[in-house]
Every structure is written in structure tokens, then in C-alpha cells.
Amino acid sequence: MPELPEVETIARGVAVSVRGERVESVWLSGRKQTLNSPPRAIARTLEGARIDDVHRVGKHIVFELSRGGDVPPPKKEQSAPHPQFIVHLGMTGSLTVVPADKETAKHTHAVLKLSSGRELRFVDPRMFGKLAIAKDRFRAPGHEPLDVGAEAFAALFKRTKAPIKSALLNQKLLSGVGNIYADEALFRARVRPRRRGTTLTHAELHKLFEALQAVLNESIKAGGTTFSDYVDAQGEWGNYQFDLRVYGREDEPCVRCKTPIKRIVISGRSAHYCRKCQS
Known part of the structure; x- marks a missing residue:
């Protein structure tokens, strides 16, 4: 299972690649094992939203979303009521940013088409990973290991x-x-x-x-x-x-x-x- 360093590495890499992008469309495999929110709620929240930031909370990857103008708001203002897209990688999940013409891998469960023409893809062979929408500020249950004194x-x-x-x-x-x-x-x-x-x-x-x-x-x-x-x-x-x-x-x-x-x-x-x- 990806632990803190792996999730942090992915979150940083995704953030650099997609910050400021808009989500044009969403495809979900429909496998309920991978969803912690209804598929319609995920698609409705993501489609048309701008990705203002991506960061890690515990073992989760959190996407900060908005539907405002072209200039992302300051981080301190990125709070509810803006929803968040939450990705947990489970045992075998991966989240990659790829060209749209790249062959879709087996066990792909979500594809977000971005305004740049690229795609953000979630692949999870064992389907222990989860996708969800958080309407309130997402928090991990325990202390952050890199922040605790x-x-x-x-x-x-x-x-x-x-x-x-x-x-x-x-x-x-x-x-x-x-x-x-x-x-x-x-x-x-x-x-x-x-x-x-x-x-x-x-x-x-x-x-x-x-x-x-x-x-x-x-x-x-x-x-x-x-x-x-x-x-x-x-x-x-x-x-x-x-x-x-x-x-x-x-x-x-x-x-x-x-x-x-x-x-x-x-x-x-x-x-x-x-x-x-x-x-």
C-alpha cells in the first residue's frame, strides 16, 4: 500500500502537472468498490471545475476545486464551501497524468479529461482505492507525521x-x-x-x-x-x-x-x- 512518502510524491507530481487546469469531462468505470460517493455526484462536481491545488492529507490526495475566474484564490481562502475531490490509492492504486492518446491501461477506473488535452487517470487492479467528494474540509483522523512536534x-x-x-x-x-x-x-x-x-x-x-x-x-x-x-x-x-x-x-x-x-x-x-x- 502506498504510504505517506508515495502519496506525497504523487500529490506533488500531480499538482505540478494539473494546477490551474479545468476538468472538461469525467469517465468512471462504474465499479462501486472504487467509489465512496455516488458517481453522478463525482462527475457533477468535477466537470467544469478548476483544479486550484493538489496536496496530501494522511494517505489521501486532496484536489482543491473551484468554479471562479481564471486566477486561483489564495491558499488561505481555499476552504469550504468549495468541494474537494479525494483520492485514496488503496493497495495498488496509481494516479498519473498522460497524453489523451496513450492506451488506456487495464483496471482504469476514472479518467478526467483536462483543458490542456491531457488526461488524469486512476488505475487500481485490486480496487481497494476510493474516490470521493468532500463537501466539508477533509481531515485525516490522526496527527500529520511531518508536522507533529x-x-x-x-x-x-x-x-x-x-x-x-x-x-x-x-x-x-x-x-x-x-x-x-x-x-x-x-x-x-x-x-x-x-x-x-x-x-x-x-x-x-x-x-x-x-x-x-x-x-x-x-x-x-x-x-x-x-x-x-x-x-x-x-x-x-x-x-x-x-x-x-x-x-x-x-x-x-x-x-x-x-x-x-x-x-x-x-x-x-x-x-x-x-x-x-x-x-
Whole structure:
């Protein structure tokens, strides 16, 4: 599943490509699994609307829409009642801007024809992604990982009795962190994924905060992590998979101490760690 860095990379790429464009027409596949709003509501909201901005909220891509003149309003004025178009990529979704004459890929579920003649296409083989219209300001359920401060981060986790790996994946605490970056941050902070938040010291929580900030920003800079389906807005792979230290490296030697990386399951989710380096 695309996590914060992948969604951020796509949102930035789409924003550069479509900001200021108008949506001339909308085609939807009609597969209800991909829609969180009625198809007529999506088409009616999008057709004729101008895309003023595109940005990420948690694991969602948010399109700021308006029907005003040719000059987009200041960001501080981009609020309700202007509707927003919300895209969640699910497990295998992609959002790309392509020439209109490019062959339509299998599993394409939405095509937005733009005023430039190009098309914005949503492709999702497994159909866990969702498209929706938000009439009120869309907000993620948890804190934004790149905006939360060190003390607020520590306060979120110091009282949780859940394993720290599970807590990091709790979208009501932090919105956007998934398996890959939770494992990588815990490795850098030298914290075992099974440890409960209540057992972590203030210093360990601060170290984990710094580690998570580092891996998220490094991955964004690298264009995200590609294992199977993920591509950016131009259809290019990410590169952070070449920098992963524990995730997906079961039985491979630890980059620090050469101990084989161990994979375990915590609350139904895999976790990768070094038994020697993480305590």
C-alpha cells in the first residue's frame, strides 16, 4: 500500500502537472468498490471545475476545486464551501497524468479529461482505492507525521499498552505511516517492534520521532518505495527500496551487525527487525 512518502510524491507530481487546469469531462468505470460517493455526484462536481491545488492529507490526495475566474484564490481562502475531490490509492492504486492518446491501461477506473488535452487517470487492479467528494474540509483522523512536534509525538505513544509497531500503524494517532516506514524507523531508533509504548523512555521516544522524520523525508526525496505497482504521477518508479535496512530483508544480514533480519507478525501485520541491534 502506498504510504505517506508515495502519496506525497504523487500529490506533488500531480499538482505540478494539473494546477490551474479545468476538468472538461469525467469517465468512471462504474465499479462501486472504487467509489465512496455516488458517481453522478463525482462527475457533477468535477466537470467544469478548476483544479486550484493538489496536496496530501494522511494517505489521501486532496484536489482543491473551484468554479471562479481564471486566477486561483489564495491558499488561505481555499476552504469550504468549495468541494474537494479525494483520492485514496488503496493497495495498488496509481494516479498519473498522460497524453489523451496513450492506451488506456487495464483496471482504469476514472479518467478526467483536462483543458490542456491531457488526461488524469486512476488505475487500481485490486480496487481497494476510493474516490470521493468532500463537501466539508477533509481531515485525516490522526496527527500529520511531518508536522507533529517531538513532545506531542512522545505524548501520543508513552501511555499506549499496544506494541509500538502497532501504535505507529494506528491511523488515529498518526495518519500516513505504514509497515515499511514503521519498521525502518524502529530499526534506526534501536527499538524492538513488540515493546509496548509504556516501556519506552522519553529519550527513546524522542529518538523514534527523529528516526521516523528522517526515513519519511529521505523516502520522499527518493520518490518513494516501489515493490510492485507503485509509480509516481509520471509513471516512474521510486528509488527508496534500495535504501531499506530491514523491511523486506528477512534472513539477510543486518547492515550494522550482520545478524540475520527476523520477520515476525504483530496483530496480523509483519514486522522486520534485528534481534541484536534493537532492544
